[in-house]
Amino acid sequence: xxxxxxxxxxxxxxxxxxxxxxxxxxxxxxxxxxxxxxxxxxxxxxxxxxxxxxxxxxxxxxxxxxxxxxxxxxxxxxxxxxxxxxxxxxxxxxxxxxxxxxxxxxxxxxxxxxxxxxxxxxxxxxxxxxxxxxxxxxxxxxxxxxxxxxxxxxxxxxxxxxxxxxxxxxxxxxxxxxxxxxxxxxxxxxxxxxxxxxxxxxxxxxxxxxxxxxxxxxxxxxxxxxxxxxxxxxxxxxxxxxxxxxxxxxx
Numbered sequence: 001x002x003x004x005x006x007x008x009x010x011x012x013x014x015x016x017x018x019x020x021x022x023x024x025x026x027x028x029x030x031x032x033x034x035x036x037x038x039x040x041x042x043x044x045x046x047x048x049x050x051x052x053x054x055x056x057x058x059x060x061x062x063x064x065x066x067x068x069x070x071x072x073x074x075x076x077x078x079x080x081x082x083x084x085x086x087x088x089x090x091x092x093x094x095x096x097x098x099x100x101x102x103x104x105x106x107x108x109x110x111x112x113x114x115x116x117x118x119x120x121x122x123x124x125x126x127x128x129x130x131x132x133x134x135x136x137x138x139x140x141x142x143x144x145x146x147x148x149x150x151x152x153x154x155x156x157x158x159x160x161x162x163x164x165x166x167x168x169x170x171x172x173x174x175x176x177x178x179x180x181x182x183x184x185x186x187x188x189x190x191x192x193x194x195x196x197x198x199x200x201x202x203x204x205x206x207x208x209x210x211x212x213x214x215x216x217x218x219x220x221x222x223x224x225x226x227x228x229x230x231x232x233x234x235x236x237x238x239x240x241x242x243x244x245x246x247x248x249x250x251x
């Protein structure tokens with residue numbers, strides 16, 4: 001389906017998922033954290049599945065889950081410009097029958113999706129707390145995406161837990177330096193981390209991202225820390241695994 005692009009927009013593609021997505025360097029463009037979180041989500045093709053993506057941005061994570069998940073997918077984004085980009089990307093991929101874009105604060109998500117109704121909730125939230133010393137991007141769109149200006153980790157986890165059914169999965173990508181706070185916040189809201197994976201930019205470097213799969217009302221314990229995922233080699237070239245996530249399996 002054809003869509004109209006604004007002058008600063010372009011169409012990019014995640015070849016492995018057959019998805020085209022509207023991007024803008026002036027407003028928002030998805031990065032590897034969105035791609036890796038979508039890859040981390042377990043496949044589930046159930047027809048009646050309900051998935052909610054919080055802090056959806058231009059809709060990247062939800063769209064990248066198109067082939068992996070069945071059922072309906074809701075994209076929740078507070079910024080009108082980004083929600084509009086997500087809406088047009090849904091149309092671009094002929095997915096209007098399965099996707100609903102909600103342009104509202106995630107605090108109001110239960111006006112659209114009832115409590116205890118979601119099987120899966122994903123979120124790539126703002127990573128950085130706002131403090132007097134915070135260096136925020138002068139571009140308000142980017143500042144909101146990166147800093148906790150319109151929501152917080154606590155609010156994200158609270159809404160994630162409220163949306164999920166018992167035994168539903170909540171998926172987060174975040175920064176490792178906040179891991180102890182993240183785990184504590186999840187457990188305070190009945191979400192038990194079951195799988196954790198650290199993302200490393202190059203071999204031997206410290207992790208700069210962490211992926212977490214938490215299950216609502218699961219028994220405590222049994223957490224698995226998966227082998228670290230290395231994005232690129234020492235020359236900055238993507239690893240074979242990263243290339244396959246982006247482009248599909250090599251033949």
